[in-house]
Amino acid sequence: MKNISIIFLILMIVWVLLNNTFQLNILIPGAIIALIISLLMCRRCDIFAEMKFTPKSIAYTFIYLGIFFIDLLKSNMDVTRRVLSPSLPIRPGIVEVKTKLKSKFARMLLANSITLTPGTLTVDVKEDSFFIHWIYVEEDEIEKASEKIVEKFEKYLEVIYG
Amino acid sequence: MELVGAIITLLGAFVLLIASIGLIRMPDVYNRLQVGTKASTLGTILSLIGLVFIMPGWSGKLILLIFFIMMTNPVSSHVLARAAYFIKIPFTSRTVVDKLKVSERALTIKTED
Known part of the structure; x- marks a missing residue:
């Protein structure tokens, strides 16, 4: 229903x-x-089933969108800087991060947000780990990389989808 | 109003220009995808927002387009990167770490046992 x-x-x-x-x-x-x-x-499609409709989750949806847009702008500044600087400052690599999110829809949103934010591109998803191509690898340990890439979106998506 | 729209559209075109310079300068597929996705998403969104100012009558359709681009662009680049990885397109020599390869090897060893 x-x-x-x-x-x-x-x-x-x-x-x-x-x-x-x-x-x-x-x-x-x-x-x-x-x-x-x-x-x-829509007898069987259940992608929205985990979505919650409380005032808090709706407010967080808007905050999430705002943060997402700011990050999109930041990522473009970053890309511009890297492309135009003569030495081409890249240090690419694929890192693994873990997520705590359970619902499929939230994971999809998280993967999309990671792709659109500074220097990161989701390459593969296996169970609860994401493999991310990072244009300038700062940390290659799982926990630290997760902290840097995933956490800022995760805390909002967790409230929205549980 | 039209001037504001024209300026925003110009900004979008500039972002797209940077994306194309990036496509030439980056050394391998994955980095090219990085530049292509981010800059082309923002460039297209800015161009469409500029059009909203020039043609207010079209705003509904344009907002819908922005939404679709935001939802589909990352998915397509993710699929391209994944396909490139699994047909073993080589990384550039400046690559420092590849965690996915390590986990793949762990998986094959486990199934062999």
Whole structure:
């Protein structure tokens, strides 16, 4: 039930954004089709099942987005600096980090965030360890690398998805 | 309003330019992917935000596009990096550590026993 309503909401938001109006003669067909799609397609999809809907988790979602954007900007400054400096200051390598997150969706978000933040790119995921290509390796021990790369996102995702 | 949009779009184009310089300068696939993903994500997002200012009527669609790019760009680069790793594309000589190789070897030894 929760899945169906979330998928319905997402489809409705996409529909309204695509049409860019709130007229009833556009909203009603959209609502009917979104309802049919969500009922037909979402019997078994459970990716949103672990999501919590408390005020705290919603607030943390916004904080997470903010931090994510700041990190995206920072990572671009970093890339610019590395690309334009004549000596090409890179020290690449693949490091392993561990995550405490259990839900699949949260792990997916974490891997995406790691890819978009300074100097790191997720190469492989095995159970609870992520293998990350780091453009300038500072720490190659698991705990220290996890602290540097994962923790800033993990503490928010943990509240949102548990 | 149009001026603001034009400036932001120009910034986006500049970020994309840096991404392409990076593609030429970086020594191996993985580093190229790093530069390509980050800079092209921000460059595209900035260009689209600039368009939001120039054409306010399109804002809904453009915001949707930004969201899709943010969700799909990292996934595609992750898949490319993973594929490159498993067909054994060599690292540059400046690479310092490869933890994935170590764990792969541990896995094969375990299955051989």
